[in-house]
Amino acid sequence: MIAVQINSFGGYEKLTINNNATKPTLAANQVLVEVYAASLNPVDKGIAAGYLKDMVHLPATLGGDFSGVVVQVGEGVSDFKIGGRVYGQAIVLNGGSGSLAQFVAANAGNTALQPNHISFTEAASLPLAGVSALQALEEHIKLKAGQKILIHGAAGGIGSLAVQIAKSLGGYVAATASSKDKDYVKGLGADLVIDFRSEKFEEMLKDYDAVLDLVSGETTNKSLKVLKQGGIIVSLLAPADPELAKKLNVTAIGQLTNTNTQYLIRLAELVSTGKVKTQIDKVFPLNQTLEALKHLGEGHPRGKVVIKIKN
Numbered sequence: 023m024i025a026v027q028i029n030s031f032g033g034y035e036k037l038t039i040n041n042n043a044t045k046p047t048l049a050a051n052q053v054l055v056e057v058y059a060a061s062l063n064p065v066d067k068g069i070a071a072g073y074l075k076d077m078v079h080l081p082a083t084l085g086g087d088f089s090g091v092v093v094q095v096g097e098g099v100s101d102f103k104i105g106g107r108v109y110g111q112a113i114v115l116n117g118g119s120g121s122l123a124q125f126v127a128a129n130a131g132n133t134a135l136q137p138n139h140i141s142f143t144e145a146a147s148l149p150l151a152g153v154s155a156l157q158a159l160e161e162h163i164k165l166k167a168g169q170k171i172l173i174h175g176a177a178g179g180i181g182s183l184a185v186q187i188a189k190s191l192g193g194y195v196a197a198t199a200s201s202k203d204k205d206y207v208k209g210l211g212a213d214l215v216i217d218f219r220s221e222k223f224e225e226m227l228k229d230y231d232a233v234l235d236l237v238s239g240e241t242t243n244k245s246l247k248v249l250k251q252g253g254i255i256v257s258l259l260a261p262a263d264p265e266l267a268k269k270l271n272v273t274a275i276g277q278l279t280n281t282n283t284q285y286l287i288r289l290a291e292l293v294s295t296g297k298v299k300t301q302i303d304k305v306f307p308l309n310q311t312l313e314a315l316k317h318l319g320e321g322h323p324r325g326k327v328v329i330k331i332k333n
């Protein structure tokens with residue numbers, strides 16, 4: 023089969039497209055999926071560069087998010103049948119075989135049936151970004167109607183879904199994005215969009231219930247000032263300074279997203295009912311994955327970059 027593989031670490035430029043890669047074998051509690059599409063996440067670039075390299079055995083297939091059709095069911099799997107249209111996460115770090123390939127072995131626990139009435143390309147854009155947004159908003163923040171939330175990085179893969187989910191939960195959403203993305207983020211439903219380069223969000227907002235931090239750096243600690251006492255900030259990179267958070271009487275946590283079946287089902291429900299719409303910036307064929315990874319890092323995409331693998 024064809025697969026995008028890491029043979030040595032050092033960046034995505036060193037990836038190879040292997041036309042004779044070995045088809046993955048199934049372990050118990052896994053499904054083998056013929057991949058129709060896969061989407062890229064910043065972590066994929068990190069893995070190619072050698073991030074967590076002790077956990078990655080070479081050669082390894084890159085990629086996590088996938089959509090496709092089940093072709094084989096492993097021992098112990100009862101929730102999926104051959105022919106089922108599924109989506110999920112199969113990054114090598116969670117025991118999957120990597121999704122940038124014609125076939126992927128995925129843990130049944132990181133897989134679910136796709137949302138109804140959407141294409142494979144759209145379904146592949148959702149898993150890690152959508153579940154990251156859902157887990158932060160529903161499990162950690164527990165956003166309620168009428169509450170005010172600030173979402174940093176709102177035009178990106180996670181942010182473009184988080185704005186929609188926060189609005190569907192009834193929140194008032196302020197968002198940061200670059201000036202070129204202001205109208206785009208407004209169109210997703212944000213009530214207020216702040217240009218992160220020319221405006222100072224920390225001087226414009228106060229008494230917020232929550233912050234979803236998809237950006238990190240100095241943005242994280244500055245965000246503590248917009249929270250009211252008892253508020254919460256969830257960061258997907260480094261969490262805020264715990265001492266400062268304690269002093270201001272706010273909760274600061276870091277999230278490691280768990281793309282499990284339960285969240286994928288909840289995400290599918292939001293998409294199937296039209297409350298959340300997939301956001302795709304650009305679609306590339308598998309043999310242009312290196313160009314797609316360059317676009318992810320340098321092209322300032324709105325929403326997700328997807329690799330189409332089978333028509």
Ligand SMILES: NC(=O)c1ccc[n+]([C@@H]2O[C@H](COP(=O)([O-])OP(=O)(O)OC[C@H]3O[C@@H](n4cnc5c(N)ncnc54)[C@H](OP(=O)(O)O)[C@@H]3O)[C@@H](O)[C@H]2O)c1
Pocket residue numbers: 063064065150151154174175176177178179180181198199200218236237241257258259277278279280321322323325
């Ligand atoms: N902890 C976990 O389990 C987990 C899971 C998934 C993702 N993540 C991390 O979460 C982060 C976001 O992921 P993503 O997929 O949404 O990335 P993404 O698609 O690259 O989006 C990031 C967005 O942030 C914007 N941005 C950059 N600097 C900013 C600033 N100072 N203020 C406001 N916005 C800014 C970017 O705008 P421009 O394009 O205009 O620069 C871009 O739209 C990544 O770092 C990723 O590695 C962590």
